Amino acid sequence: VTAVAPDTAAVTRERLYRMMRVYKETSLLRTGVRLGVFDALAAGPAGADEVAARVGADPRGTRLLLNALAALRLVRADGDRYALADGAAELLVTGSPAYYGGMVDVVASDYEWDALRDLEGAVRRGGSVADQDAETPGYAYWETFARSVGPVTVPTANLLTDLLAGSVPDRPLKVLDLAAGHGIYGFTVAERFPGSTVTCVDWPNVLDITTTHARRRGLADRVSTVPGDMFTADLGGPYDVVLVTNVVHHFSEERSTELLARAAGALAPGGRVGVVGFVAGDEGPELDPEPHLFSILMLVWTSAGEVHTEAAYRRMTAGAGLEIEASRQVPGLPFHVLTARRAG
Ligand SMILES: C[S@@+](CC[C@H](N)C(=O)[O-])C[C@H]1O[C@@H](n2cnc3c(N)ncnc32)[C@H](O)[C@@H]1O
Secondary structure, three states, rough: OOOOOOOOOOHHHHHHHHEEEEEHHHHHHHHHHHHOHHOOOOOOOOOOHEEEEEEEEHHHHHHHHHHHHHOOOOEEEEEOEEEEEOOOOHOOOOOOOOOHHHHHHHOOHHHHHHHHHHHHHHHOOOOOOOOOOOOOOOOOHHHHHHHOOOOOHHHHHHHHHHHHOOOOOOOOOOEEEEEOOHHHHHHHHHHHHOOEEEEEEEEHHHHHHHHHHHOOOOOOHEEEEEEEOOOOOOOOEEEEEEEEEEHHHHHHHHHHHHHHHHHHOOOOEEEEEEEEEEEOOOOOOOOOHHHHHHHHHHHOOOOOOOEEHHHHHHHHHHHOOEEEEEEEOOOOOOEEEEEEEEEE
């Protein structure tokens, strides 16, 4: 993630024009992925008619799309034949271990775009004006998120598990995963500590996907679910590890403190809370743009969420009766991973 370089920071027509039209690039990438254009070129170069037949689309539409994707350097145009650009086979062809194309259904989704369409309304109100948003129980977006995002969380889940491994005993653990989504965080801990059990809390529509993932990983008999609101559901326990990953930014500082206090309350003696959070550093928006851009999604999509600062994380954990034990930045990403124990 890079800030706008100082020598390009002046407001120019070129920069404004790029900002005005960049959503067209988003649409092109999303369309290429959804139509399966990159898969259609995986076996080798092909003409537009051939690609059109493979993806079941109109030849003229496909030719214009392929030329535009070549303009964006996602494919290469050589006369009237097209081939994958460097890196596309790895990142945009389904079935590749590093496949990243599925993220278009999240980051370039209609859900996010529709929410952002009325940013002006959200700014006027100071929160979401949408009929349905990230806080709506059973929101369908979270199903897509749970299906699509799992693989990209693996390095962060490994880092959190490494941190936890430094403080919890090396034996089967009881793990609670609040707002579990795809379930990767809890499953990663369970696999590192064989024999562990994981209780996943989320809305019922999302938990259907969580349990499918558990089954695929051979964890079905060690994963149970608590469908419902993590702020009010009976969490059971106590647990050796309670996970709160990527949800603190959905709520105000006060509400997140309440959530962390619930996590602290579910801990067994000697247990640890593991948190993954999007954190805004002290550098300010010009040098650290991502958290401030992401907070806009929280503005349009939640009543009071935003990316909290490091100082706010310290206040929230302390307010929840927790003491931060270890904290690391995820390499290359504006996420922090931290472990905490009950204070005192
Ligand atoms: C950003 S995802 C995080 C998923 C996963 N923990 C991760 O780190 O990728 C947020 C998840 O929180 C769930 N969620 C939001 N509010 C909730 C609530 N009040 N009770 C239970 N789950 C909730 C959503 O359904 C969604 O699966």
